[in-house]
Amino acid sequence: MNHPSFFGHHSKILNIDLSKNLIQSKSLDPAIVEDYLGGRGLATRIFYDEINPECDPLAEDNVLVIATSLLIGTRAPTACRGHMVFKSPLTGLIGSSNCGGTWANVFKSSGYDVLVIKGKAAEPVTIDICPDEVKIISAKHLWGLDVHDTTKKLSTKSEAGKRPSILCIGPAGENLVLISSVMNDKNRAYGRAGSGAVFGSKNLKSIRVSGKKKIQIKDSERFQSGRDQALYLMKAAPITKRLLRELGTSGLLKLINIIDMLPHKNFQDNLHKEKDLEKISGETLRKKILERAGGCFGCPIACQRHTRTGDKNGEGPEYETIVMTGLDCGIYNLEAITNANYCCNELGVDTISFGGTLACAMELFEKGFLSTKETEGAELRFGNAKILREMVKLTAYRKGIGDKLAEGSFRLASFFKHPEFSMTVKKLEIPAYDPRTSFTQALGYMTSPTGACHLRGGYAVSLAFFGGTREIPRFSLLQSPIAIRNMQNLGIIQDSLGICRFTGFAFPTEPWSRMASGVTGMDFSTSRLEEIANRVATLERIFNLEAGMNPEDDTLPDRFSTEPVLVEGKEKLLQKKVIKRMRNDYYEVRGWDVFGIPSQTLLKTLKIKGRKK
Amino acid sequence: MKTKKWKASKELIRLFQTVGRASLIYDIQDSHSGNMALLWTEKKGDKKIVITSTGSQKGDLEPNQICFLSASETDFGYYKASSETDIHARILTSKDVYASMHCHTKDLVIATLDDEKKPNKPAPFVPIDPLGYYFLGGLVPVDWFKVPSGSPEMIRTIPERLSNHPVTVVQAHGAFSRGRTLKEAFFLLCIANNSGYIVRLANKLGINVKGLRNKIQSDPDSFFTYPPAKYLIEEEKPCDFPEEEEITREFFKAGARIFESRLSPFHTGSLSIRGVKTMLYAPMASMPREIGGPLREIPLSLDKSDSPELQIHKKIYAKSNFQTVIHCYVPEAEALSYFTNPGETEPVDRIVPVDAEGSFLYLVIPVVPQKFDFDELVRLLHDYKVVTVRGGGIWGVGTQSISEVLHHPSSLREICLYRIGALEQGLDLKKMEPKKAKRW
Numbered sequence A: 001m002n003h004p005s006f007f008g009h010h011s012k013i014l015n016i017d018l019s020k021n022l023i024q025s026k027s028l029d030p031a032i033v034e035d036y037l038g039g040r041g042l043a044t045r046i047f048y049d050e051i052n053p054e055c056d057p058l059a060e061d062n063v064l065v066i067a068t069s070l071l072i073g074t075r076a077p078t079a080c081r082g083h084m085v086f087k088s089p090l091t092g093l094i095g096s097s098n099c100g101g102t103w104a105n106v107f108k109s110s111g112y113d114v115l116v117i118k119g120k121a122a123e124p125v126t127i128d129i130c131p132d133e134v135k136i137i138s139a140k141h142l143w144g145l146d147v148h149d150t151t152k153k154l155s156t157k158s159e160a161g162k163r164p165s166i167l168c169i170g171p172a173g174e175n176l177v178l179i180s181s182v183m184n185d186k187n188r189a190y191g192r193a194g195s196g197a198v199f200g201s202k203n204l205k206s207i208r209v210s211g212k213k214k215i216q217i218k219d220s221e222r223f224q225s226g227r228d229q230a231l232y233l234m235k236a237a238p239i240t241k242r243l244l245r246e247l248g249t250s251g252l253l254k255l256i257n258i259i260d261m262l263p264h265k266n267f268q269d270n271l272h273k274e275k276d277l278e279k280i281s282g283e284t285l286r287k288k289i290l291e292r293a294g295g296c297f298g299c300p301i302a303c304q305r306h307t308r309t310g311d312k313n314g315e316g317p318e319y320e321t322i323v324m325t326g327l328d329c330g331i332y333n334l335e336a337i338t339n340a341n342y343c344c345n346e347l348g349v350d351t352i353s354f355g356g357t358l359a360c361a362m363e364l365f366e367k368g369f370l371s372t373k374e375t376e377g378a379e380l381r382f383g384n385a386k387i388l389r390e391m392v393k394l395t396a397y398r399k400g401i402g403d404k405l406a407e408g409s410f411r412l413a414s415f416f417k418h419p420e421f422s423m424t425v426k427k428l429e430i431p432a433y434d435p436r437t438s439f440t441q442a443l444g445y446m447t448s449p450t451g452a453c454h455l456r457g458g459y460a461v462s463l464a465f466f467g468g469t470r471e472i473p474r475f476s477l478l479q480s481p482i483a484i485r486n487m488q489n490l491g492i493i494q495d496s497l498g499i500c501r502f503t504g505f506a507f508p509t510e511p512w513s514r515m516a517s518g519v520t521g522m523d524f525s526t527s528r529l530e531e532i533a534n535r536v537a538t539l540e541r542i543f544n545l546e547a548g549m550n551p552e553d554d555t556l557p558d559r560f561s562t563e564p565v566l567v568e569g570k571e572k573l574l575q576k577k578v579i580k581r582m583r584n585d586y587y588e589v590r591g592w593d594v595f596g597i598p599s600q601t602l603l604k605t606l607k608i609k610g611r612k613k
Numbered sequence B: 001m002k003t004k005k006w007k008a009s010k011e012l013i014r015l016f017q018t019v020g021r022a023s024l025i026y027d028i029q030d031s032h033s034g035n036m037a038l039l040w041t042e043k044k045g046d047k048k049i050v051i052t053s054t055g056s057q058k059g060d061l062e063p064n065q066i067c068f069l070s071a072s073e074t075d076f077g078y079y080k081a082s083s084e085t086d087i088h089a090r091i092l093t094s095k096d097v098y099a100s101m102h103c104h105t106k107d108l109v110i111a112t113l114d115d116e117k118k119p120n121k122p123a124p125f126v127p128i129d130p131l132g133y134y135f136l137g138g139l140v141p142v143d144w145f146k147v148p149s150g151s152p153e154m155i156r157t158i159p160e161r162l163s164n165h166p167v168t169v170v171q172a173h174g175a176f177s178r179g180r181t182l183k184e185a186f187f188l189l190c191i192a193n194n195s196g197y198i199v200r201l202a203n204k205l206g207i208n209v210k211g212l213r214n215k216i217q218s219d220p221d222s223f224f225t226y227p228p229a230k231y232l233i234e235e236e237k238p239c240d241f242p243e244e245e246e247i248t249r250e251f252f253k254a255g256a257r258i259f260e261s262r263l264s265p266f267h268t269g270s271l272s273i274r275g276v277k278t279m280l281y282a283p284m285a286s287m288p289r290e291i292g293g294p295l296r297e298i299p300l301s302l303d304k305s306d307s308p309e310l311q312i313h314k315k316i317y318a319k320s321n322f323q324t325v326i327h328c329y330v331p332e333a334e335a336l337s338y339f340t341n342p343g344e345t346e347p348v349d350r351i352v353p354v355d356a357e358g359s360f361l362y363l364v365i366p367v368v369p370q371k372f373d374f375d376e377l378v379r380l381l382h383d384y385k386v387v388t389v390r391g392g393g394i395w396g397v398g399t400q401s402i403s404e405v406l407h408h409p410s411s412l413r414e415i416c417l418y419r420i421g422a423l424e425q426g427l428d429l430k431k432m433e434p435k436k437a438k439r440w
């Protein structure tokens, strides 16, 4: 059925079957936008309809959907983010990843709202998308190139007057590294859960987009009122007004240390010396290596760090990278961390999972379960900064011990018969906030649809410490289940509108609601947005259950229940009974049964229809 | 009679000190005005009047400024006790009256002034807000006295008035109240002063107060959303939630702010935070720091015995993802909700901020009628986070925290004050209202 183009959209889905070399444009049904918004919600629904949940994530029947949203192409602040959904080869569950940069905007200006990729090309290919033509072309000459070289090569080939944006993988994705990323603008990443390997498994090296098509706004005055309010509130909040621009996300480091949340040595403790942190803080980064701040398309916050160490320049490191490839590996060497970060970006490796996996390997090594025999002489000891960059390379090329690191920490630790050293939830590495130091964050990791992710799981840290008026207690059993559900929902709304999570430091949904309703003329009141978020969260859950997820996996590694850390001088851990109570309470607030399964009544209430095919 | 030293229990001293301080914080006393009294039965059964001393500072009472007098005869205590002691002593002889209080309730005093030739019988004061109307029994008597302090006329008249009304006004002086407890007597004076303040604001705003009073008196129940729950006098200990220390602290912080910032009179309003099956609920949310108030854990499911106010908390939770709910009687919002824009015939359906911060935080604050549609209230709360109910207080919601939900009445009060201030200066609000202030 053809649907006329509607406000905020081009109303087109671009379908590409790489096995059949088939390119098709389908119309986008406005009803699905009303029910699932865009970005994450829209991509999840389309993905759910297209995929066999039991498929092998690295086989040709995996489906990859990238969706833009109704705010992309408008002047809504930070509206630049695309959302990618796929079945993750790392977790076997839904992969749901969000990325800034320019790609989503340029893709939308090529005249499409959503891209769906299926099948597997017979040989390496790149997809070239312009308003007039979509082509699948050979990428044999690009295969083996790193992200930066690939981007450079494809950028120079663009036609005059059209600014292309490139999405591509590096050698890590080509080598099916399970912790590999898809990169945009060289250094922006669809980072987590192995999106790079899914590209690689499809022989898809890159997607180049260009165009100048514009969308129509239904009610500019209403849109503008939301935009004005958003900009005002962003200027009023110190984090969005100053901190992120001046210090980047690394400016959070000292702040997070104040609340004892910084992990150390594979989450064995949270103890850091002030002088060590000083060496890698946002302030030091700014003094020593920052060249300039930068921003994604249309972003007034501009948190990007364009940096230089020695003769190399690039982007980063971000807070997560500093903590996971640095502190969690016992490393406080800014140059080494920055170089490892550059290398991850060039080769297309997720810095969080890489850091978590290396930290796990270091613990195995120090405890004698992994030796120099397996590491070919490398001393995988905490604090050994010298090996950092080399380990990224070995991982990306699956060489030596890198072949095991490439599988992520759960498989690595299991291979060496000590899975207890893997700090993962559902095989995804826990990011840079110790769950023992906030019940709400812990519950977020436990229930995130993608495994331990601070974004898909809900960024509770912001509420527990610098939430301003929304600040909540860190150790409240009463409040945590609802607080995290609400935070996850806010995240779903943000991901589904294509806007940056960092705006959440300044305000939740109201301005977005006005902007979304203004752009489309549809009713996107905040209660509708909440309803959409509940629908998306439940659909993600259904997919995971169909894909074989065991609800018992909504938990944390044993370390967090048995080895306390110090918070303001008091020992804190998450007893098993606390984990269980929080999990059950969370199921209840989500409307899932005691086994974590959404009930039929809930599906009816949320109007979640079954799979199309 | 054998004399002995006054030996007030620590608890009694603390009660007088905390209520005294609260009356100063609420600005219904001057530094030395007013007095408080209660009836005290000693272990042996002797009845005593416990009363503040004459000239004492109620905001900083010393233990020896709390006098113990015999209730049956004149004793030495009368030398030091308040000059209004005889009035209190008579008030305390009434059935079920154990406390009385006198304050300089300035707003109520102003609202009951007249320029008639004296002596006269001033008109009673009729509140136009639900708290005042229901708690004060529909009206507050006002009397003019030739000697308006401790005079025989007052000793005769005031107890008589208080036998039929909880509060009475001495014109151009202050008000007296009686209660089952000292806190109740204080509560009633706060309510009465708040009502006076609302009427003053309404007069300033050119609202037809007489017309409102006529409507209220002919059918109060349809004029107000619901009668507020009865004032609780049982000393409820707030439950101490050892597991939820942080949240408990948040409640009392918020309660103190509600009281001190006059977002709702003493022990009115309500505040809650929901858990999965239960909610923590403060039914008397306006709580001075030292006095506090009850905090209960109650099921989220509706119960027949729930007050209408508690029911609304529960229903909001049932229909939304909100985590915190607040209800306050913000007097400025109450008054503004009856305001009619020049050239219009109906009162406003929104309060539009004209100040910079207010207009960015809230494009508008919707105003709904007394008997609002509940689904509409929830919809508006989703979109605007705070709603004023004409004749029913304000409702606010938060997605996460107590502090977040407290911000709504607090901002709203400022927003209203700026609007009222602009009107006082004869400014054209329509010109000042941002164009974007539409109710979408």
Ligand code: SF4
Pocket: A078, A080, A100, A101, A244, A294, A295, A296, A299, A300, A301, A302, A303, A304, A500, A501, A502
């Ligand atoms: S805040 Fe940073 S990550 Fe977010 S859109 Fe702006 S530049 Fe990109």
